[in-house]
Amino acid sequence: MTVFAGTENGQIVKLAGYGNPGVNGGPNGDLYITFVITNDAKFKREGNHLYTNIDLDLYTAMLGGDLMVDTFNGKVKLKIIPETQSGTKVRLKGKGFPIYKKDNEFGDLFITYQVKLPTNLTEKEKELFTELSKIRNNGN
Numbered sequence: 001m002t003v004f005a006g007t008e009n010g011q012i013v014k015l016a017g018y019g020n021p022g023v024n025g026g027p028n029g030d031l032y033i034t035f036v037i038t039n040d041a042k043f044k045r046e047g048n049h050l051y052t053n054i055d056l057d058l059y060t061a062m063l064g065g066d067l068m069v070d071t072f073n074g075k076v077k078l079k080i081i082p083e084t085q086s087g088t089k090v091r092l093k094g095k096g097f098p099i100y101k102k103d104n105e106f107g108d109l110f111i112t113y114q115v116k117l118p119t120n121l122t123e124k125e126k127e128l129f130t131e132l133s134k135i136r137n138n139g140n
Helices: 058-063 123-138
Strands: 012-015 031-034 044-046 049-057 065-071 074-080 089-092 109-116
Touching (some): 058 065
Parallel strands (some): 049 109
Antiparallel strands (some): 065 074
């Protein structure tokens, strides 16, 4: 039996003639297989699309840069634009789950950025953030 990429959780596949023998020498019945698929903790699956959250440090969110992220089939490099806000969503076409019985066709991967604020600031970092706050609030 071949299990096709893109098989859904709860999907039932019928194998004609692979069940128990029939009554009084009759033909074999059918075998029904129900697939139970557990989700990968990194991705949430909805149909052929995958969803994930990616942590983004404050400095990359503010200044932009490159970020390597895991996809269903390997890593890709994303270009982060300057001033990316927490909750920003991006779509990676064709990086989602394989489409059932369709070779080389995939859903999309949707990424939501979660900007993480730094903790355990040094005195120098606090001083610099205070300076930035004054510039921002006073327009100096």
